[in-house]
Amino acid sequence: MDKKDVSAKVAGDISLGGQISVHRLGFGAMRLTGEGIWGPPRDRKAALAVLRRAVELDINFIDTADSYGPHVSEELIAEALFPYPAGLVIATKGGWNRPGPNQWTHDATPVHLREAVEGSLKRLRLDRIDVYQLHIPDPVVSFEASVEALAQLRNEGKIRLVALSNVTQEHIERARKIVPIVSVQNRYSFADREWDYVADYCEQNGIAFIPWFPLGAGKVAGQVLDRIAQAHKASPTQVALAWLLRRSPIMLPIPGTSSTEHLEQNVAAASLRLTDEDYQTLSRVPALVASR
Numbered sequence: 001m002d003k004k005d006v007s008a009k010v011a012g013d014i015s016l017g018g019q020i021s022v023h024r025l026g027f028g029a030m031r032l033t034g035e036g037i038w039g040p041p042r043d044r045k046a047a048l049a050v051l052r053r054a055v056e057l058d059i060n061f062i063d064t065a066d067s068y069g070p071h072v073s074e075e076l077i078a079e080a081l082f083p084y085p086a087g088l089v090i091a092t093k094g095g096w097n098r099p100g101p102n103q104w105t106h107d108a109t110p111v112h113l114r115e116a117v118e119g120s121l122k123r124l125r126l127d128r129i130d131v132y133q134l135h136i137p138d139p140v141v142s143f144e145a146s147v148e149a150l151a152q153l154r155n156e157g158k159i160r161l162v163a164l165s166n167v168t169q170e171h172i173e174r175a176r177k178i179v180p181i182v183s184v185q186n187r188y189s190f191a192d193r194e195w196d197y198v199a200d201y202c203e204q205n206g207i208a209f210i211p212w213f214p215l216g217a218g219k220v221a222g223q224v225l226d227r228i229a230q231a232h233k234a235s236p237t238q239v240a241l242a243w244l245l246r247r248s249p250i251m252l253p254i255p256g257t258s259s260t261e262h263l264e265q266n267v268a269a270a271s272l273r274l275t276d277e278d279y280q281t282l283s284r285v286p287a288l289v290a291s292r
């Protein structure tokens with residue numbers, strides 16, 4: 001494929017809450033931080049270059065969180081891209097903290113979410129965050145209280161659109177009684193379909209579904225992926241992304257990488273058309289794994 005043809009536009013567009021339209025292939029900025037999603041990247045220049053290249057490739061949806069680094073991912077985005085090009089949507093998150101490498105702690109109290117939003121606004125150098133996602137429900141905080149806090153911040157103009165991550169359908173239904181929900185971000189790939197029913201619910205309700213860890217994992221999945229990738233002269237990653245894009249028009253993958261080369265490969269996946277047979281074969285991988 002000619003490098004100049006590589007563009008996130010090829011993936012088509014998706015509307016977030018009927019208010020913002022973005023190309024249906026975004027970028028996940030978690031992998032730009034140091035080892036264990038902790039501290040600064042080993043090569044800061046390279047991390048900044050990946051972000052700038054993402055925008056050159058027409059990516060206009062970047063996913064991040066206050067906890068990536070912590071703070072590092074948001075700071076890199078601002079350093080690389082501010083003043084932001086028109087139409088670039090940065091979706092950040094709060095409610096899940098990073099106290100050390102590979103460690104997570106919950107805090108989705110209204111007080112913390114307000115502090116988190118204020119911190120993200122500062123680091124991203126924004127007056128308003130386009131998409132703000134509750135990172136994960138906090139088991140010791142009322143879910144309604146967390147969502148109400150985000151609805152209040154939206155009323156104050158600090159957030160434009162509210163979104164959720166790591167939730168069940170029941171969470172989405174409860175949240176929608178409080179505030180419109182524009183996207184849901186859950187772990188999902190062709191091989192990892194626990195949240196199929198949530199993706200279906202999102203499709204029925206015009207909510208974008210943002211799969212994290214979109215590249216899949218596991219030995220059987222890898223074997224099937226390799227075979228289909230070879231037939232298309234594509235990489236396994238590209239096949240996994242092409243499956244997601246075909247799964248539903250509400251799917252908005254955000255593959256994460258710290259490498260410009262991988263980024264270009266991932267964006268090129270928007271042009272890969274799987275045959276019906278490839279798509280069905282990949283869709284059957286979870287059943288294949290379960291039967292062994």
Ligand SMILES: NC(=O)c1ccc[n+]([C@@H]2O[C@H](COP(=O)([O-])OP(=O)(O)OC[C@H]3O[C@@H](n4cnc5c(N)ncnc54)[C@H](OP(=O)(O)O)[C@@H]3O)[C@@H](O)[C@H]2O)c1
Pocket residue numbers: 027028029030031063064135165166185186211212213214215216235237254255256257258259261262263265266
């Ligand atoms: N909501 C949540 O709870 C949650 C949780 C996890 C992640 N996320 C978001 O989802 C995004 C994606 O998830 P993820 O980063 O965990 O998983 P991913 O995108 O499925 O995988 C990233 C890994 O794959 C490698 N990779 C990427 N492109 C590749 C390519 N073309 N060829 C070979 N290897 C490639 C990356 O390494 P290299 O750096 O070497 O390319 C990295 O190790 C994150 O960046 C983050 O924004 C959200």
